Amino acid sequence: DIQMTQSPSSLSASVGDRVTITCRSSHNINTYLNWYQQKPGKAPSLLIYAASSLQSGVPSRFSGSGSGTDFTLIINSLQPEDFATYFCQQSSSVPPWTFGQGTRVEMK
Amino acid sequence: QVTLKESGPALVKPTQTLTLTCTHSGFSLGTSGTRVSWIRQPPGKALEWLARIDWDDTKFYSPPLRARLTVSKDTSKNQVALLMTDMDPLDTATYYCARTRYFSSGVQFDSWGQGILVTVSS
Numbered sequence: 001d002i003q004m005t006q007s008p009s010s011l012s013a014s015v016g017d018r019v020t021i022t023c024r025s026s027h028n029i030n031t032y033l034n035w036y037q038q039k040p041g042k043a044p045s046l047l048i049y050a051a052s053s054l055q056s057g058v059p060s061r062f063s064g065s066g067s068g069t070d071f072t073l074i075i076n077s078l079q080p081e082d083f084a085t086y087f088c089q090q091s092s093s094v095p096p097w098t099f100g101q102g103t104r105v106e107m108k
Numbered sequence: 109q110v111t112l113k114e115s116g117p118a119l120v121k122p123t124q125t126l127t128l129t130c131t132h133s134g135f136s137l138g139t140s141g142t143r144v145s146w147i148r149q150p151p152g153k154a155l156e157w158l159a160r161i162d163w164d165d166t167k168f169y170s171p172p173l174r175a176r177l178t179v180s181k182d183t184s185k186n187q188v189a190l191l192m193t194d195m196d197p198l199d200t201a202t203y204y205c206a207r208t209r210y211f212s213s214g215v216q217f218d219s220w221g222q223g224i225l226v227t228v229s230s
Contacts, residue, residue, distance in 0.1 A: 001171070032214040036155075043204055043220035044155065050213035087155055091214030095168045097145075099155040 002027045002090045006100035012108040019075040021103045023088035028068050032092040035064055035073045039084045048073065049091070075105075083107055110134035112205050112221035119227050120195050130188040130205030130221060137163050138183040143208035145217060146179065146190045148201040160208055161188060197228045
């Protein structure tokens with residue numbers, strides 16, 4: 001199985017900050033990488049797919065980059081509704097589809 | 109508008125079989141290219157993909173859980189079911205169903221149900 005490792009596991013930030021979350025895969029996955037946002041008590045929602053493509057309806061302050069084994073999610077100008085947990089997920093054609101352990105973005 | 113909703117027992121005893129149902133709308137598993145997955149999340153922990161069923165009845169299972177899982181669909185009712193046998197307290201989790209896209213860009217879970225918390229306890 002492909003293992004996904006996120007860092008940091010949590011971070012504290014303020015409204016307006018630029019936030020960077022990284023995800024590393026144990027194997028080369030090209031750009032088969034998705035990012036999800038999960039708010040407390042809610043289901044995850046798809047933010048970015050194929051490493052850098054914004055899902056419909058997602059604000060442009062979210063961006064993704066990377067390929068191979070190293071990927072980044074950036075939130076520019078953090079907004080109050082962005083305090084949540086973020087998960088990466090490898091999306092290659094072969095199951096199982098695995099997730100990172102999550103990065104919790106908390107208010108400083 | 110795509111919606112999914114999970115239903116089933118909130119509490120099961122160890123060794124029992126869990127049966128969950130996902131009722132969906134806004135798409136049909138009778139349509140070529142449609143897929144639904146089951147994903148779970150133990151309290152405070154990461155997401156774990158469990159199983160997927162496709163419009164043509166192709167099925168995929170998580171290797172470590174394959175022997176315990178069965179996924180099926182009833183296209184006429186817009187429902188997908190998940191059976192998990194021999195439940196253990198470690199299976200306590202919120203279980204989600206999610207519509208699954210599969211493009212050249214990979215596999216994405218683009219619409220999720222609200223989830224159902226299943227507790228395994230005697």
